[in-house]
Amino acid sequence: MDETVPDLATGQASTDAMMNQPAKVYIWDMDETLILLKSLLDGSYAGSFDGLKDRDKSVEIGKRWENLILELCDEHFFYEEIENYNEPFINALSEYDDGKDLASYDFEADCFSSPYDDVNKRKLAYRHRAIKEKYAKGLEKILDQHMVKVWNDLYSLTDKYTDDWLSSAHKLLEEALGKSTTMPTANSSSINCIVTSGSLVPSLAKCLLYRLDDVVSSENVYSSWEVGKLQCFKWIKERFDGPNVRFCAIGDGHEECSAAQVMKWPFIKIEFRPDAPHRFPGLDMPTIQNYMDVIYEPSSKDG
Numbered sequence: 001m002d003e004t005v006p007d008l009a010t011g012q013a014s015t016d017a018m019m020n021q022p023a024k025v026y027i028w029d030m031d032e033t034l035i036l037l038k039s040l041l042d043g044s045y046a047g048s049f050d051g052l053k054d055r056d057k058s059v060e061i062g063k064r065w066e067n068l069i070l071e072l073c074d075e076h077f078f079y080e081e082i083e084n085y086n087e088p089f090i091n092a093l094s095e096y097d098d099g100k101d102l103a104s105y106d107f108e109a110d111c112f113s114s115p116y117d118d119v120n121k122r123k124l125a126y127r128h129r130a131i132k133e134k135y136a137k138g139l140e141k142i143l144d145q146h147m148v149k150v151w152n153d154l155y156s157l158t159d160k161y162t163d164d165w166l167s168s169a170h171k172l173l174e175e176a177l178g179k180s181t182t183m184p185t186a187n188s189s190s191i192n193c194i195v196t197s198g199s200l201v202p203s204l205a206k207c208l209l210y211r212l213d214d215v216v217s218s219e220n221v222y223s224s225w226e227v228g229k230l231q232c233f234k235w236i237k238e239r240f241d242g243p244n245v246r247f248c249a250i251g252d253g254h255e256e257c258s259a260a261q262v263m264k265w266p267f268i269k270i271e272f273r274p275d276a277p278h279r280f281p282g283l284d285m286p287t288i289q290n291y292m293d294v295i296y297e298p299s300s301k302d303g
Contacts, residue, residue, distance in 0.1 A: 023189040024292070025240050026176050027233065027260075028216075029251030030196040030203060033270045034169045035210045036162055037065055045162070048273045053161070061158055065209070068154065072205045076134060076142055078127045079201050081112055085124055086199040088227050089235075090132050090218050097125035102133075131204060135218040139208050151209060165272075166210060168281035173215035175285050191240065193220040195232045195256065200225070230259040237263065246296050248288060266291040 028034055039045035040062035046053035073079035087093060096118060105126065112123040134142055139151065159166045178188030194216050196203045200223035207213050207221060222232040237247065249260040250268045260267035268291055270278050278287070 023191075023240070023242065023245045024176070025191050025193060025236065025245060025247045026173075026288070027193045027195055027236060027247060027249045027256075027265075028173070029249075029253060029256050029270070030194050030206060031198065032252040032272065033250060034173070034194070034212060035206065036158075036165055036272060037062055037206075039272055040158075041066070045272050057161065061154070061161060064154055065158070068151065068209060069202055069205050072139075072143075072209065073202050077131050077201050077205060078107065082124060082127055082201065083199075085116060086201075086223060086225050087124075087128070088200065088224070088232065089222050090128050090200065090204070093121050093125035093128060096121040097129055098122065100126065102126060102130055131201065132218045135204055135208060135213060138213060155209075155211065163281065165280045170211055170215065172280070172283060172285070173212065176288075177215060179215075191220065192216045193222065193236055195222045195224055195229055195236070197224050197229070197253075197255070199223055224255075228259075229255045230262055233259045233263050233265075246292055248292050250283075250288070264295065266295045 031037055032039055036045055040058045042062075043055040043058055046055040046058040070079075107127065107130070110123050110126075112120055112127070114120070140148055143151065155166065173192050176190055176192055178190060192215055194203070194207065194212070198206070200221070203221055203223055204218060207216055207218075222235070224232045233249070240247075247263065247265045248268070249256055249263075249265050250270060251257070252270045252272075257267050257269065268278055268283070268288065270276075270280075270283070272279055276282075
């Protein structure tokens with residue numbers, strides 16, 4: 001499966017930027033790395049604090065996130081229809097998309113179903129394009145005022161309960177792109193990608209709900225559900241590789257660690273234990289750079 005290679009800032013390699021400094025591609029795991037969900041649901045996050053965190057509150061927060069993710073997927077991302085047709089990335093079926101104007105397209109009447117032939121792949125490609133457009137707009141343009149408040153309140157509650165895990169992770173991804181409060185747009189040739197073992201559509205929903213959509217474009221989210229993380233890593237390398245491009249994988253699991261070893265990329269292991277060496281808050285760009293310098297020759301142009 002081949003993917004069209006875009007420009008490095010949005011997923012596209014800028015020749016000038018790559019000549020001026022090494023381009024860096026950060027490959028992040030999502031669950032239990034950029035966000036916490038499973039460990040909230042099963043109480044393991046609270047358990048790691050030896051009674052200092054309320055386990056019941058953790059489980060309640062996790063269940064609320066589960067419900068919100070499913071609601072967004074079902075009501076806005078066609079999930080009931082396309083749940084059994086996972087693709088590894090949002091542009092995977094772009095060759096089947098004829099560019100039809102979807103403004104007045106009736107998704108409910110197009111009879112998307114099995115068999116998974118070219119006709120139905122085109123219908124799925126339309127849905128993927130519609131999801132991509134909604135992702136680009138952001139949740140505040142999709143949800144009503146009540147749901148925006150529910151979402152914002154849950155995010156704030158979760159961030160407070162996890163000692164700023166979510167906002168710290170987001171801030172680091174901003175820094176990876178060269179963003180700052182004085183420079184709100186990316187000013188480097190770096191990119192963030194997410195490779196998650198979850199299926200694609202719920203993963204895109206999570207990116208929106210956990211406020212990662214401004215630091216990870218929809219084209220840079222990969223689902224390893226069927227293909228495995230190593231295959232996703234290979235696609236990312238094919239897409240962005242060049243003479244000065246550097247890659248770094250960050251995650252909590254064995255699979256991404258093994259895949260990074262095969263690719264000869266640095267790997268940083270995230271753990272939620274309060275005494276863990278790498279977690280949020282805590283992990284910072286100098287630490288990531290140190291890991292990269294072990295694998296790649298340090299450059300005076302690295303920041």
